[in-house]
Amino acid sequence: MTTGELSPELQAYVGRVSSFVEGPDEVNKAMIRHWCEMVEDANPLYTDEAYVTAGDCGGITSPPTMLSTWVYPQWWPPVAMPSDVGPAQLDLPLGDVPIPAVISWTDEYLQPVRPGDRIRYNTRLDDVSPLKRTRLGIGHFITTTNYYYNQRDELVGTTRYVLLRYRLAEQEPTGQ
Amino acid sequence: MLVTNGALHWEDVAQGAEIPSVSLEITRNRLVMIVSATRDIFPLHHDEEFARAAGHRAPAVATAFLQGLLGRCLTDWTGPEGRIRRLGLTLKAATYAGDTVSAGGRVARKYVDNNDHKVDCELAVVTQDGTTTVTAEATVVIPSRGWDPKH
Numbered sequence: 616m617t618t619g620e621l622s623p624e625l626q627a628y629v630g631r632v633s634s635f636v637e638g639p640d641e642v643n644k645a646m647i648r649h650w651c652e653m654v655e656d657a658n659p660l661y662t663d664e665a666y667v668t669a670g671d672c673g674g675i676t677s678p679p680t681m682l683s684t685w686v687y688p689q690w691w692p693p694v695a696m697p698s699d700v701g702p703a704q705l706d707l708p709l710g711d712v713p714i715p716a717v718i719s720w721t722d723e724y725l726q727p728v729r730p731g732d733r734i735r736y737n738t739r740l741d742d743v744s745p746l747k748r749t750r751l752g753i754g755h756f757i758t759t760t761n762y763y764y765n766q767r768d769e770l771v772g773t774t775r776y777v778l779l780r781y782r783l784a785e786q787e788p789t790g791q
Numbered sequence: 792m793l794v795t796n797g798a799l800h801w802e803d804v805a806q807g808a809e810i811p812s813v814s815l816e817i818t819r820n821r822l823v824m825i826v827s828a829t830r831d832i833f834p835l836h837h838d839e840e841f842a843r844a845a846g847h848r849a850p851a852v853a854t855a856f857l858q859g860l861l862g863r864c865l866t867d868w869t870g871p872e873g874r875i876r877r878l879g880l881t882l883k884a885a886t887y888a889g890d891t892v893s894a895g896g897r898v899a900r901k902y903v904d905n906n907d908h909k910v911d912c913e914l915a916v917v918t919q920d921g922t923t924t925v926t927a928e929a930t931v932v933i934p935s936r937g938w939d940p941k942h
Contacts, residue, residue, distance in 0.1 A: 646828070653828040653856060655815065656863040660871045679875050680862035684855060687830035714845050717854045721879030783846055
């Protein structure tokens with residue numbers, strides 16, 4: 616249910632492209648191993664030096680699904696993130712919609728990412744919905760695309776997010 | 792590229808074929824591993840009180856974990872020669888700490904695109920009570936015998 620049209624004020628933000636943010640660390644084998652432990656992924660491309668050497672694979676490859684992890688901000692000391700980077704688009708004047716929920720998340724993997732790479736990204740705001748009533752609550756759907764580049768300025772992948780930023784309706788949701 | 796003995800080839804893939812499931816229990820220990828490996832310390836993913844205040848029955852795991860699980864499901868099936876080109880998740884319901892999740896699916900379509908031998912896959916993540924928390928679509932490139940350096 617749509618509760619109105621998107622305001623011209625919000626419409627004016629659609630299409631903006633953020634500045635770049637670089638990940639805090641270069642792509643590294645330790646974080647790759649932690650990822651593989653998390654899901655018990657034994658793919659030798661990710662962790663087996665002998666395999667990738669014997670196979671002439673160009674070295675260890677990061678699991679492609681780690682793409683967004685390489686640019687996740689450090690926990691400490693805190694760094695100021697530009698508010699127009701990433702799926703939440705926190706500077707949008709959306710009113711009281713404090714809870715984020717990922718609705719969809721689509722990655723495209725264009726180039727291998729390997730230990731030693733430096734990944735940076737920027738975000739395009741593709742769309743903002745009018746205020747809608749959903750099964751979660753009342754909020755706006757925000758569609759953005761992250762563009763990830765390596766140190767050679769190659770586009771290594773993209774993520775298209777649809778995020779709902781919402782507040783609870785008067786009735787409690789049904790547990791989702 | 793090294794082609795492992797017994798690796799899946801594009802010619803061997805049939806439309807509708809099953810992509811075997813992989814299952815994991817989201818124990819407390821795994822929840823800690825998820826937070827650590829994904830770097831995502833948003834409290835929804837680990838804090839019971841925060842999660843309940845947001846209308847959830849337990850901490851809801853980060854989507855990146857489900858991506859990683861689906862990625863593993865795909866390359867467990869293809870073998871390490873498979874390359875994931877696209878993975879799109881639609882979140883149907885939260886996946887909670889304490890759940891046991893299974894990720895699997897089927898082959899939707901196979902085709903050749905600009906010399907890449909591609910397979911489109913339809914996947915889902917299902918919990919122990921049968922709830923589908925994620926549906927997903929993926930495109931993988933796998934070796935063809937015609938392009939296999941060992942043949």
